[in-house]
Amino acid sequence: MKPTRAKRQLSPGQGDLFGIDQIFSIYQATPDAAISNAELYKRVSQKTGVPLSVIDERVPVGKSGEKHSISRRAIRFRQQDLKQQGILERVKGERGVWRLTEAAKRDLHAAKSGVKLLGFRTDLGIAVWGPSGDIFKKLHVPVTLVYSSPPYALRRPRAYGNPDEREIVDFICDTLEPVIEAMAEDASLVLNVSNDVFHANSPARSTYVERLTLEICDRFNPMWLMDRFPGKTHQRCLVPCNGAVVRASSFRSLGSRCFGSREIH
Numbered sequence: 001m002k003p004t005r006a007k008r009q010l011s012p013g014q015g016d017l018f019g020i021d022q023i024f025s026i027y028q029a030t031p032d033a034a035i036s037n038a039e040l041y042k043r044v045s046q047k048t049g050v051p052l053s054v055i056d057e058r059v060p061v062g063k064s065g066e067k068h069s070i071s072r073r074a075i076r077f078r079q080q081d082l083k084q085q086g087i088l089e090r091v092k093g094e095r096g097v098w099r100l101t102e103a104a105k106r107d108l109h110a111a112k113s114g115v116k117l118l119g120f121r122t123d124l125g126i127a128v129w130g131p132s133g134d135i136f137k138k139l140h141v142p143v144t145l146v147y148s149s150p151p152y153a154l155r156r157p158r159a160y161g162n163p164d165e166r167e168i169v170d171f172i173c174d175t176l177e178p179v180i181e182a183m184a185e186d187a188s189l190v191l192n193v194s195n196d197v198f199h200a201n202s203p204a205r206s207t208y209v210e211r212l213t214l215e216i217c218d219r220f221n222p223m224w225l226m227d228r229f230p231g232k233t234h235q236r237c238l239v240p241c242n243g244a245v246v247r248a249s250s251f252r253s254l255g256s257r258c259f260g261s262r263e264i265h
Contacts, residue, residue, distance in 0.1 A: 142184035
């Protein structure tokens with residue numbers, strides 16, 4: 001019979017002071033930095049108000065009576081819990097040094113509803129970070145041009161994450177909806193989209209661009225496709241597929257699509 005290990009038990013005081021949320025918030029405060037255990041103990045002391053001498057205090061444990069720091073052990077247990085949840089990882093080659101995983105970092109930077117931040121500003125305008133609905137629904141100035149480059153429909157998501165081919169049409173339209181509502185009667189919408197998305201192991205192209213075009217015209221009626229502009233690139237290569245090679249031309253077969261709203265003059 002396989003032996004089982006009893007679940008770790010903490011006293012109420014330890015659980016409150018050294019809980020997962022407490023430990024996670026310390027790594028969350030500096031998401032791009034690795035933190036040694038020695039530094040972690042110091043930050044726990046500062047955050048909880050528990051003197052470092054108390055955290056470092058060693059007391060006899062178990063039948064052997066060997067002395068250990070119960071507080072340090074509780075903190076390390078929380079590290080293991082966060083590791084199992086995919087939030088923390090050890091730094092390779094370093095002893096007792098941990099950091100947030102890339103997946104956890106992405107979650108930290110996700111735009112939350114109602115949060116709007118000024119990214120930067122120039123003489124030409126400003127860049128605002130936040131959900132489009134929170135910005136454009138409260139915009140009282142009509143928009144005459146929307147020029148956007150949405151995430152491409154990648155079959156293999158990048159580290160930062162992106163909707164797949166099946167989700168991308170709804171993702172783009174949901175994002176555009178509050179923007180289009182703020183557009184002037186004679187405004188234009190220009191989208192830079194990729195046509196270089198292929199079915200797995202096949203030279204056949206995805207039809208998500210066509211589906212996106214139809215969805216925009218249907219959902220935001222009146223909205224019409226005005227033109228297509230191929231995007232030029234100087235570095236194109238052969239695209240290997242299952243049993244075929246697709247030669248990409250020096251011009252993308254589809255780059256930007258221009259839509260006109262309301263009335264055509």
